Amino acid sequence: MNPIILYLIGMKGTGKSTICKKLSNKINYFYLDIDECIIKLYRKNISEIIKNNNWKKFRYYENFVLKIINNIKNIIVSTGGGIILLNKNNYYMNNNGKIIYLYANSKLILKRLKNDKNLKQRPKLTKKPFKEEIIEILKKRKNKYDKISNYKISSNLSIIKILKNICSYILHNLIK
Numbered sequence: 001m002n003p004i005i006l007y008l009i010g011m012k013g014t015g016k017s018t019i020c021k022k023l024s025n026k027i028n029y030f031y032l033d034i035d036e037c038i039i040k041l042y043r044k045n046i047s048e049i050i051k052n053n054n055w056k057k058f059r060y061y062e063n064f065v066l067k068i069i070n071n072i073k074n075i076i077v078s079t080g081g082g083i084i085l086l087n088k089n090n091y092y093m094n095n096n097g098k099i100i101y102l103y104a105n106s107k108l109i110l111k112r113l114k115n116d117k118n119l120k121q122r123p124k125l126t127k128k129p130f131k132e133e134i135i136e137i138l139k140k141r142k143n144k145y146d147k148i149s150n151y152k153i154s155s156n157l158s159i160i161k162i163l164k165n166i167c168s169y170i171l172h173n174l175i176k
């Protein structure tokens, strides 16, 4: 495979971080999770960043990490759900690699996040109740995820099926 960066995008709860780690073992690529990089770099969890600063600052950190990552090749990157909010991020990702979108409807996302053990990493994004928030955000972001992705795969599959599907995409489209 040519040197490349694979980016996983999609709403929170669609399994980007989980799939990224497992895929990295399968295809022998290193992996980076942008949220984890931010937490290590700034020594604060995401809830603390939002409490001490705001979402604008977090989006700035996200863009900063994304730019550093763009200098590394042969990695698979798990993005945070909001990465597509800044057009410059989408431009970077499009120019530097292939974008895989893990899609899901709000029902599945809510189910996945119901017993979320990672609340500190996923503070609420609005003042709306959780269910309404997810429905609203998905509606706002859906087209962007769709438009910038090179490949889409349903998150409503077993982890093994998703991994097989992505491997098949790589095999048929990225290996020359």
Ligand SMILES: Nc1ncnc2c1ncn2[C@@H]1O[C@H](COP(=O)(O)OP(=O)(O)O)[C@@H](O)[C@H]1O
Binding pocket: 010, 011, 012, 013, 014, 015, 016, 017, 018, 019, 078, 112, 113, 118, 155, 156, 157, 158, 159, 162
């Ligand atoms: N394909 C899947 N089937 C069932 N559960 C999944 C699947 N992918 C992820 N999960 C679970 O969903 C939750 C959110 O996964 P995570 O990888 O943190 O998503 P993201 O990084 O997209 O927010 C975790 O509890 C994870 O174990």
Ligand SMILES: O=C(O)C1=C[C@@H](OP(=O)(O)O)[C@@H](O)[C@H](O)C1
Binding pocket: 010, 011, 012, 013, 016, 017, 035, 046, 079, 080, 081, 082, 083, 121, 122, 123, 125
């Ligand atoms: O959707 C979002 O705006 C966010 C998603 C989270 O990442 P995951 O998508 O990995 O949960 C994390 O970056 C932060 O809480 C903001």
Ligand SMILES: [Mg+2]
Binding pocket: 016, 017, 018, 035, 078, 079, 080
């Ligand atoms: Mg994640």
